[in-house]
Amino acid sequence: MGDNILAINCGSSTLKFQLIESNGETTILGQERRLASGIVDRIGGNATIKFNDLSGECLVENSEVADHSEAIHQVLNWLKSLRFFETNGFRAVGHRVVHGGDRFIKPILINDEVIEAIEALSYLAPLHNVPSLMAISAARKALGSTVPMVAVFDTAFHHTLPEHASRYAIPQELTSKHHIRRYGFHGLAHQYMTERYAAFTSKLIEQTKLITLQLGNGCSATAVKDGRSVDTSMGFTPLEGLMMGTRSGDVDPSLVGFLSRSENLRIQEVEHLLNTKSGLLGVSGHSKDMRELLEAELQGDSRAALAIEMFCYRVRKYIGGYLAVLGGADAIVFGGGIGENSPRVRSHICNGLEWCGLILDHEQNTSTIGSLGRISVDNSRMHAYVIPVDEESIIARDTVRYLCEHLGN
Ligand code: ADP
Numbered sequence: 001m002g003d004n005i006l007a008i009n010c011g012s013s014t015l016k017f018q019l020i021e022s023n024g025e026t027t028i029l030g031q032e033r034r035l036a037s038g039i040v041d042r043i044g045g046n047a048t049i050k051f052n053d054l055s056g057e058c059l060v061e062n063s064e065v066a067d068h069s070e071a072i073h074q075v076l077n078w079l080k081s082l083r084f085f086e087t088n089g090f091r092a093v094g095h096r097v098v099h100g101g102d103r104f105i106k107p108i109l110i111n112d113e114v115i116e117a118i119e120a121l122s123y124l125a126p127l128h129n130v131p132s133l134m135a136i137s138a139a140r141k142a143l144g145s146t147v148p149m150v151a152v153f154d155t156a157f158h159h160t161l162p163e164h165a166s167r168y169a170i171p172q173e174l175t176s177k178h179h180i181r182r183y184g185f186h187g188l189a190h191q192y193m194t195e196r197y198a199a200f201t202s203k204l205i206e207q208t209k210l211i212t213l214q215l216g217n218g219c220s221a222t223a224v225k226d227g228r229s230v231d232t233s234m235g236f237t238p239l240e241g242l243m244m245g246t247r248s249g250d251v252d253p254s255l256v257g258f259l260s261r262s263e264n265l266r267i268q269e270v271e272h273l274l275n276t277k278s279g280l281l282g283v284s285g286h287s288k289d290m291r292e293l294l295e296a297e298l299q300g301d302s303r304a305a306l307a308i309e310m311f312c313y314r315v316r317k318y319i320g321g322y323l324a325v326l327g328g329a330d331a332i333v334f335g336g337g338i339g340e341n342s343p344r345v346r347s348h349i350c351n352g353l354e355w356c357g358l359i360l361d362h363e364q365n366t367s368t369i370g371s372l373g374r375i376s377v378d379n380s381r382m383h384a385y386v387i388p389v390d391e392e393s394i395i396a397r398d399t400v401r402y403l404c405e406h407l408g409n
Contacts, residue, residue, distance in 0.1 A: 004035060004084070006093045007395035008072070008139065010131040015040045015071040018392035019053075019084065022091060022400050029195050030372075032393050036079065040071040043131075047071070051078050068131040069138035076142050093149045094399030095136050096188060096391060098128035100153030102179055107156075107402045110136060110149040118151065124183070125237070128154075148407065150399040157191045158184030160228040165325075168236070182240070184232035188391045189214040190222040193333045195394075196387050198227070200372065201331075209329045211322045213315060214389065215345070216336035217245040217288065221315065223322035223329075231325050233318055239275055242318060243311050245288035248278035250314075283307035290338045290345065312348040319349070323356055329382055332358070335389040340370050350384060357381025 003023075009016040021033040038051030038059075047065035052058035059078055065071050079085065095110070101121040108114055115136065122129040132151075140149065158166075166181045174180060193212040198205040205227035212222045219242040223231040233241025233249075243249040251274065259270045281288035284296070284307040296304035323329060338345055343365045350360050358380055365375040368386045376383040 003091050004089070005396040005399050006079075006090050007096075007392035007399070008075075008093060008135055009096045009391050009395060010068055010128070010135050012127040012131060013041070013043045015043060015068055015075070015131075015135060016392060017075050018396065019079065019090075020393065020396040022396065027397060027400065029192070029199065029393060029397055030390070032396065036082070036084070037392070038075065038078075040065055040074055043068060043071050049074060051075070053082055057082060068134040072135050072138040073142065076139070090143070090147050092399050092403055093139055093143065093147060094395040095132055095139075095149060095151050096154060096395050097132045097136075097151045098154045098185065099125035099183065100151075100155045101183070102181075104151070104153045105156050105159040107150050107152045107398045109402065109406065110140075110151050114151065124179075148403065150402045152188065152395045152398045154185050154187045155183045157187030158182075158222070158229045158232050161231060165231045180236060182232070182235040184220070184222070184229065185234045185238045186214045186218065186220045186222075186232075187229070188394045189335055189389045190220070190224070190229060190232070192389050192391065192394050193335050193387045194224050194227060196372065197331065197333055197385060200385070200387075203330075209326050211319055211326070211329050211332040213319075213332060213334050213339050213349075214336045215242075215315070215334065215339035218247070219244045219249075219315075219336065219338075221318040221322065223325045225326055231322060239271075243283075243314050244279045245290075246276045246279045246281045248274045248282065280307045280311060283310060290342060294342065294344060308345070308348070312345060315349045316352065319353065328356070331376075331383040331385055333385045333387050334375075335387050340386055340388045343369065346375065346384070346386075353382075358384060360384060 003021060005020050005022045007018045007020060016039045018034055019036040021035055036053035041048045043065050046062055048062055050060050097118055099121050101124060103117060118129060118133060168180060190212045194208060194210060195205060197210060198208050208224060208227050210224040212224055214220050218238055221233045221242060222229050239247050241249050256270050259265060260267055280293060284293055284304045287293055293304040293308055297308055319332060334346055347360060347365055350358055359377045361375055361377045368375050370388055372387050374383055374385050
């Protein structure tokens, strides 16, 4: 068996992977050697497949990919065609699983019982856990039982939320009966930003006080104290919190009943509307894509401008709330497609935060696109950083850590 770790990251209609060379527990996050990586996008229809490896060998094609199990076969077949299996194979496979519920707060070795438990949690995250389960089953079938597989959970980083932050103010009996709590999501991303921030600034993780912002299609903010999540904007489902590409984020819960009655919609239809037709898409009326909206705003599109304004305003509101939660922060950290690549959005969010000591360095902000760096001036009391998030590397790192701790290899 080789030393390579295959990290699999399933979204609702995507599968990303990275094949990472492992140096055991000594691998430093952000300094791994990637042997291959790729994405199968728009699974469930005519998918786009983009794979590439170190030598520059690549595959780009469009083809029908019915589900995540077929996507796994595409990945494994391609790796096979490059002879990865013959040279040194995989040491293990790590899978991101979105919802670990109350039970999975740490990585775990996948076996039949764990699969059943993840299946049982699917009612909490049907869009996400089901694709991961398909990928896990397909990979197990293809690779057999000699390759250990580890599940890494996106909710796990937030299990440290204190009860006053994780509870909803609804009757206790219902909370207990249905395991209702604010689980929080994007945990791998927030953990990654926290760890990379600590390494980059030579601080101890246990001494970090941060607000991490994952701003992609899905968006969330997390308050991190002493390296642990103490509050986060997504809740029981990923719908709560910031405004997102197609999700509304926070709304008055009465809207659900009101829209159901006044539009004659079933509750599930209202939920669907809040998840898939709202957010940037709903307000702008034409796109969920921040790049397109920024362009439209420049062309004078007032609805696009309002969508961007609302998006930034809500992030700023959460920053304000989390500054109160944390009693001030050392830094805010931007990650995700928007956070990493849009100086305009970052500057819009930070505009008006001078009162709490954040002074952006406009040159640094403009030049930091898709790369790690500080974007606040030297003497800013609170700093701002851009940290491009790489979930696959944390999946691989946690997988290796699990193997070293539990299987002694
Ligand atoms: P996901 O949450 O699905 O992983 P990403 O993190 O890739 O999504 O983020 C997608 C979002 O990032 C889209 O709204 C896209 O427009 C935005 N984005 C990507 N590049 C840029 C850019 N250069 N400027 C502004 N927004 C960008």
